Amino acid sequence: MPSMRDIKEKIASTKQMRKITKAMQMVAAAKLNRAQATAENYSAYADKLREVVASIASTSSTGSSSKHPMLATRPVKKTAYLVVTENRGLAGAYDSTVLKYTQNLIQEKHASKDQYVIIVTGKVGLNFFEKRGYPVTLSKTDIPDDLSFDDVLDFAKQILALFDTKKFDELHLIYNHFVNAISQTLVDKQLLPLKDLESESAAKVNYVYEPDEDEVLETLLPLYAEGQIYGALLDAKAAEQAARMSAMRSASDNASDIIDHLSLSYNRARQAAITQEITEIVGGAAALE
């Protein structure tokens, strides 16, 4: 049975912890708001870009011989996985879902290490893969919470350059998609070569391409692919903040539970001590009679 003083100390330290988790929850909530606003701004750009790419893709697929390398499917010798994790942890199952999924996927699909490479963002993911000896070709661990396009541009360009030089033939994005503040879902989608570009948009416009289709695709597709990577990172960032927020909320709740529990045992211990004292006094008085 722990003494009263021990319990008191425990209560105090748990209270401190609850203060910290509460603060972290609020910080995450504020950052989530900002991440959502950025994602909203970006979606205007992404929608437009997608519209143009789709309209070109739908016209070029009918007959034209133009095949941009980013559109052409080539025999897959190596697959790259872009795995998005975060730097700090303390976000519940945010990283582990992504990492476990990737691990299983690789085990299922690939027999040897020559068949795939890993591109990873975030320290948690990088440590995970390096410890287990996965072939990590590229990593980025300095992604700020307040993500801007410039932060990602170099990274995205590096990835595209690796694809261009045939270091890999397929690129998959694996990240947590932000559904709402309390739920995130895992997304695994193929980015390169680009496919499923034909959108459902009904309004088809026949554009004139200046100077020609290939030239336009040459600038458009990298822009689109970079945009997609940025979009995925933004999405993952929002999901991270949401995951951290709910993780910290449940941590605070747990701390409150523990404090309640400890207060109960403290009061019990206090009463037991009082009872004992009274018994002693009564016993002492009885002995004198």
Add this chain to the structure above:
Amino acid sequence: MSTVHTDIVTPAGKVYEGDVHMVCVRSKSGELGILPHHLPIVAPLEIALVRLKHEDEKIVDYVAVHGGFIQVSRSTITILSEAAEKRADIDVERAKKAKAEAEVQLSTLHETSDGYAEALLKLERSELRIATAAIDDSVPEA
């Protein structure tokens, strides 16, 4: 005179939105001046100044657009770019610093080495920013 709705969109959000009479851009294949009811067209852009002329010829908006492309459809014009700034939003000090940095980089690098192209782009961008910010807005009386 008629106008056409024009947006300039970047990943960071809409930089410009408005109804204008003429959009002048520099595409990879040359200068384009686009009036309302233009044929639908898509063209990649150079790192260059975009001029947006309003209905009364006296008001012109200037936007520094760093690459990307222009998309003209039946009723709207959209310029999509990785970065764009309105004239008023340009940070001249920063641009000057970037220009100096780029020049230093260029002087130490060889044409074939890594980073040369990037430094060149950086120089181009900063020069565009400075040039755009320096435009004299007063319209001469015709």
